[in-house]
Amino acid sequence: MKEKGLSSCTQRVQEAQRIAVLTGAGISTESGIPDFRSPSGLWRNPEVQAAITRDTFFIRPQHFYRYFKELFLEWREVSPNTGHLALSKLEQMGKVVGIATQNIDGLHQSAGSSQVIELHGHLRTATCPKCKAKESMETVKALLKRSELPKCSCGTILKPDVVLFGDPLDMDDWKAAQAWMMKADVVLCVGTSLTVTPANSLILRRRSDSTLIIINKEPTMYDHLADFIFHGMAGTLLPKLIG
Ligand code: NAD
Numbered sequence: 001m002k003e004k005g006l007s008s009c010t011q012r013v014q015e016a017q018r019i020a021v022l023t024g025a026g027i028s029t030e031s032g033i034p035d036f037r038s039p040s041g042l043w044r045n046p047e048v049q050a051a052i053t054r055d056t057f058f059i060r061p062q063h064f065y066r067y068f069k070e071l072f073l074e075w076r077e078v079s080p081n082t083g084h085l086a087l088s089k090l091e092q093m094g095k096v097v098g099i100a101t102q103n104i105d106g107l108h109q110s111a112g113s114s115q116v117i118e119l120h121g122h123l124r125t126a127t128c129p130k131c132k133a134k135e136s137m138e139t140v141k142a143l144l145k146r147s148e149l150p151k152c153s154c155g156t157i158l159k160p161d162v163v164l165f166g167d168p169l170d171m172d173d174w175k176a177a178q179a180w181m182m183k184a185d186v187v188l189c190v191g192t193s194l195t196v197t198p199a200n201s202l203i204l205r206r207r208s209d210s211t212l213i214i215i216n217k218e219p220t221m222y223d224h225l226a227d228f229i230f231h232g233m234a235g236t237l238l239p240k241l242i243g
């Protein structure tokens with residue numbers, strides 16, 4: 001039987017020496033940021049999916065930025081929720097080896113977690129694909145607000161430091177995230193549909209004697225691998241699990 005209940009899972013977390021965490025967009029929905037694949041998620045419009053890609057950025061930058069701005073640059077002030085805060089408490093308890101997140105919202109760091117790998121990048125800066133100069137996302141936003149495409153001083157359109165579909169992951173980050181998974185005796189996977197490769201394969205890199213806990217509102221394709229599965233809200237379940 002996979003679901004052994006919250007109390008035995010809580011006990012397993014208390015006994016754990018090293019916990020590696022993988023999070024996805026679902027941990028931030030309770031902060032008001034929509035995920036991609038829930039029925040109300042951002043991916044319900046196929047045009048959006050096609051727009052937020054590496055190819056679209058280079059071929060149709062105007063089109064790319066129209067959707068990128070709408071999706072990711074117009075979030076109102078967002079704050080970490082009880083799920084992010086519970087995970088940061090795990091770090092204070094000295095149990096977390098690290099949080100590998102697919103999110104670009106920076107909310108784990110806002111919640112106080114310091115061991116965070118942002119597998120898919122972040123929204124703090126943009127980089128010039130040609131001369132590699134960096135610019136703040138605030139500047140990018142200001143230019144977009146004036147209906148200008150954000151350009152570097154060398155004249156090239158700036159690319160957000162987000163991993164788009166078609167972009168490779170940062171290899172150092174990827175290796176470090178795999179090392180965390182291999183070190184952990186508990187792997188905690190929260191708020192991800194586990195459909196995006198290669199991030200979803202991280203949970204396959206864990207030690208064979210480790211415990212896998214999955215918390216997600218809906219079933220995932222890797223539920224059969226989990227020792228504990230909870231189909232519910234991260235913001236409610238994580239504080240119960242971590243105490
Ligand atoms: P996803 O949309 O594919 O899956 C999110 C999962 O979270 C869904 O299965 C959903 O059922 C579950 N979920 C939603 N709310 C939840 C809650 N409160 N508690 C528990 N589970 C909940 O997202 P993904 O797997 O992270 O992959 C999508 C990609 O989307 C990532 O690469 C990420 O970069 C990007 N993205 C990031 C953000 C963000 O930074 N917050 C937002 C949207 C998309």
